[in-house]
Amino acid sequence: MYQEKHRFKKTLSALAVIFVELALMAATTAVFVVAFERVDAMRLAAAAAAKSSSSEVITQEKLDDGGFSSSSSGATQEFKQPDDWRLVLVNLDHELPQTYKANIVHKFNVDIDSRIADSYQQMRDAALKDNIKLWISSGYRSYEKQRQLFSEEIQAFYKNGISREEAVSKAARSVARPGCSEHITGLAVDLNGVLENFGDTKEFTWLQQHAQDYGFVLRYPKDKQHTTKIKFEPWHYRYVGVEHAKKMKALNMCLEEYVDYYNKNQAASH
Ligand SMILES: [Zn+2]
Known part of the structure; x- marks a missing residue:
């Protein structure tokens, strides 16, 4: 026990x-x-x-650098492309959606979307009546063409003895990264040979007064550089259709601003 x-x-x-x-x-x-x-x-x-x-x-x-460098923000996730093909937004933050269907034809010595051909022709003819000669120096550019332009630009900077990273960032400021140039839509045209002083010509003045009547807008205005993230390009016009072009002009909005405005209005009306 x-x-x-x-x-x-x-x-x-x-x-x-x-x-x-x-x-x-x-x-x-x-x-x-x-x-x-x-x-x-x-x-x-x-x-x-x-x-x-x-x-x-x-x-x-x-x-x-004046806000020209590209940002890698996650804007793409929250962003919704407008339901109107004429307003498709392609910029440094938004590549062309894979579902987008361009309809490229060879006209006016360049490739463009067939749906803007008549509008461009009407604008060109109206300009000619006012003694203004317009011609397209560049229209549709494929992804492959853009990739080639971009790598040529990098090489040009690279040769000047700067780092590869710096060359890429400098190139991105002068040539859009592949897939980020709206020339891939077929809805954009560069007029009269991409002249630095095109903004001082009578052709530019005429376009400022009349382009919207044919559905075209100046895509990269001087006063919108911080929004478009692209420096002023007086030669680059984008087709958006007459009613949108007139509204954009009246509201003084670039495409980034207008797409936002349009989407909000669409959402409110549903
Ligand atoms: Zn252009």
């Missing part, structure tokens, strides 16, 4: 020891977990700090 009692006591004390040890282990683990969590939190904070300082650099860079 005594032996049994003794054994029982022994077992109890052994259990107590195990219990205490377990409690100690648990406490130690808790300390470690807290410590690890703190390290983790510190690491996250450090990462966040690094991130915010690098995006500040990007912002500063953007300010330095």
Whole structure:
């Protein structure tokens, strides 16, 4: 009996020891977990700090170059293309949707979408009556053609002894990244040979007054450079249809702004 009692006591004390040890282990683990969590939190904070300082650099860079550099924001996810093909938005943040169907024909010595051919011809004929000669120097450009132009531009910068990364970023400022130029839509035309001073010509003045009557808009206006992220291009016109072109002109909106406005109005009317 005594032996049994003794054994029982022994077992109890052994259990107590195990219990205490377990409690100690648990406490130690808790300390470690807290410590690890703190390290983790510190690491996250450090990462966040690094991130915010690098995006500040990007912002500063953007300010330095006038906001022309491309942004890799996730805008594509929230953005909805308008339900009107004439308003399809292609820019540095939005590539041409894969479902978009262009209808390319060879006309006026270039490739363009057949659906804008009549409107362009009417505009060209009306201009000619006012002694204004318009001609298309560039229309539709395929993805492959854009890729070629882009890599030629990179090579040109690369030769000047700058880093590849810098060459790519410089090239992106003068030539759109492949898939990001709206020439891929077939709805854009460069007029009269891409002249830097085209904005000072009587042809440009005529277009400013009449292009919207034929469904065309100046796609990259001088006062919208921060929105389009493309420098002023007086020669580049985009077909959007007469009613949209007239509204854009009246509201002084570039396509980015107008698409946003259009989508909001569409959503409100449904
Ligand atoms: Zn162009």
